[in-house]
Amino acid sequence: MTEAAVAPDDGDGSDELMASGAAGGLARFSRYRAMKTVRKLAEDIGVRVRTTRNETRAARYLAGRFRAFGYEVKVRRFEVDGAISRNVIATRSDAIRFPFVLGGHMDTVPRAPGANDNASGVAVVLEVARLLKDDPRGRFFRFVAFGSEEYGKNGKHHVGSQVMVNRMTRRARRRTPGMLSVDMIADGRPLIAGYSGFASGVVARDVYRKLDRAGIGVTFRVLCDCSDHGPFERRGIPAAFLWSGDEPNYHDPSDTVENMSVKDLARTGRGVRAYVRSFNRALIRRYRRH
Numbered sequence: 001m002t003e004a005a006v007a008p009d010d011g012d013g014s015d016e017l018m019a020s021g022a023a024g025g026l027a028r029f030s031r032y033r034a035m036k037t038v039r040k041l042a043e044d045i046g047v048r049v050r051t052t053r054n055e056t057r058a059a060r061y062l063a064g065r066f067r068a069f070g071y072e073v074k075v076r077r078f079e080v081d082g083a084i085s086r087n088v089i090a091t092r093s094d095a096i097r098f099p100f101v102l103g104g105h106m107d108t109v110p111r112a113p114g115a116n117d118n119a120s121g122v123a124v125v126l127e128v129a130r131l132l133k134d135d136p137r138g139r140f141f142r143f144v145a146f147g148s149e150e151y152g153k154n155g156k157h158h159v160g161s162q163v164m165v166n167r168m169t170r171r172a173r174r175r176t177p178g179m180l181s182v183d184m185i186a187d188g189r190p191l192i193a194g195y196s197g198f199a200s201g202v203v204a205r206d207v208y209r210k211l212d213r214a215g216i217g218v219t220f221r222v223l224c225d226c227s228d229h230g231p232f233e234r235r236g237i238p239a240a241f242l243w244s245g246d247e248p249n250y251h252d253p254s255d256t257v258e259n260m261s262v263k264d265l266a267r268t269g270r271g272v273r274a275y276v277r278s279f280n281r282a283l284i285r286r287y288r289r290h
């Protein structure tokens with residue numbers, strides 16, 4: 001699909017019904033805007049290996065977008081493989097003290113432009129941040145673009161999310177209600193909502209239910225410790241992983257914009273939007289009990 005073929009704020013029928021404001025009052029997910037983010041990351045910037053100039057460029061771009069939406073942005077640097085990588089963390093100035101973390105990783109493996117893995121997930125996170133920028137529910141969230149999720153020279157993966165969890169105080173770890181990692185979600189396959197089984201599955205089950213009720217094809221599974229939810233779960237924070245499984249272009253130079261599915265990007269966006277719409281104080285309290 002080309003940009004010219006898609007009108008700004010293009011959505012599908014179900015989103016348009018909700019756009020009236022009666023059902024939840026959230027603006028609809030724009031596949032046009034989300035695709036702009038995917039193209040910026042996977043085509044203009046391209047391969048974004050951790051600690052390289054291109055990972056930094058991605059971080060700078062995303063920080064600028066979050067700021068343009070009115071979020072307070074912190075770019076948190078950390079050392080890995082003898083160099084510097086970054087997490088981009090965006091929170092509203094009126095956010096609750098310990099918000100729910102909605103994130104996706106921005107780095108790629110060498111030679112892969114990473115359209116599906118994971119410009120797609122970052123694009124959903126950024127677009128959902130836009131939908132929530134002026135909505136009362138936006139106060140419950142902290143949006144993160146993680147650096148260094150992929151394996152590097154030190155043999156470790158999801159380093160950025162591990163650093164974020166390590167830098168939380170004990171109180172923050174106890175009070176952070178949950179986390180969702182959106183990673184590889186636009187490749188022509190059905191969605192899977194899951195978690196690693198180290199902490200409570202309450203968030204993963206809610207993600208599953210909300211997507212299922214929104215009419216989006218999704219299955220629930222206990223999944224690998226293979227995305228940024230892992231470090232959160234290991235510290236007892238209920239976290240979830242939204243994914244569409246292994247695919248032929250995984251970690252390959254063929255993980256390009258042409259080989260991803262715009263339709264599936266929009267589907268996942270609608271799903272995450274349905275999930276965040278359900279947030280209220282009672283939900284935050286319920287997650288904190290787990």
Ligand SMILES: [Zn+2]
Nearest residue numbers: 117118183184
């Ligand atoms: Zn990934």
